[in-house]
Amino acid sequence: MKRVYLIGQGGHSKVIKDIIEAQNVYKIAGYLDDKFSSLKEEHGSIFAPLSYVKELQSHDAFFIVSIGDNRVRKKIVERIALPVEKYAVAIHPSAVISPSAQIGHGTAIMAKAVLNASTIIEDHVIVNTASVIEHDSFIEKFSHVSPGAILTGNVTCREGVHIGAGSSVIPNIVIGQWSVVGAGASVIRDVEQEDTVVGVPAKSIKGRVGK
């Protein structure tokens, strides 16, 4: 079996661990996180700071950045600068994935997620539990579609978008890069980049005091 190191050991990495174990393609070799000051081995697993990433590379070693925050995930990917093929793809066996869907490296597809025909999910994306990504939708790198969110047909999420839990987006909408859709929102118009929209129908809160 291929070995995989999880980068980051927080709440999100617990979910990735469960997916990888259910997927039965990779064996978890250990965790890299700067909360470890040096390399140690316990019960056959490696625990080491991120600086060990290069040393741990071998032909059968893969990595996955298991951090939920989109910007932090991007920062780490840039910092460790691994070839993209060294990133594992974590797919829960209960996910329903169209044969015509494309899934990038370092991406995690969680339990009961649905990816319908001709969807494209780029690298280092999180498609969270029971979310639905309908036909022809395009999710750019470092995005996160939260649990129970529904992206209907031909929705585009530019880089780093966070779609909140239980929200929905009507067809043909474009969400600008690094924007956030609040939990439970219903998006019926395009969202500008670096915006935050909430509510039904979703409206920007960027202009509010403190935003």
Ligand SMILES: CC(C)(COP(=O)(O)OP(=O)(O)OC[C@H]1O[C@@H](n2cnc3c(N)ncnc32)[C@H](O)[C@@H]1OP(=O)(O)O)[C@@H](O)C(=O)NCCC(=O)NCCS
């Ligand atoms: C949208 C969101 C990012 C805003 O967070 P924030 O910037 O800290 O905003 P605040 O909590 O200060 O709220 C700002 C205003 O927006 C409102 N608001 C915030 N989130 C909202 C939501 N989801 N729906 C409706 N209104 C919301 C608040 O009531 C507040 O309104 P007010 O100015 O009238 O008091 C956050 O509330 C949210 O929904 N995040 C998604 C979380 C999620 O789904 N995580 C999944 C992890 S797997």
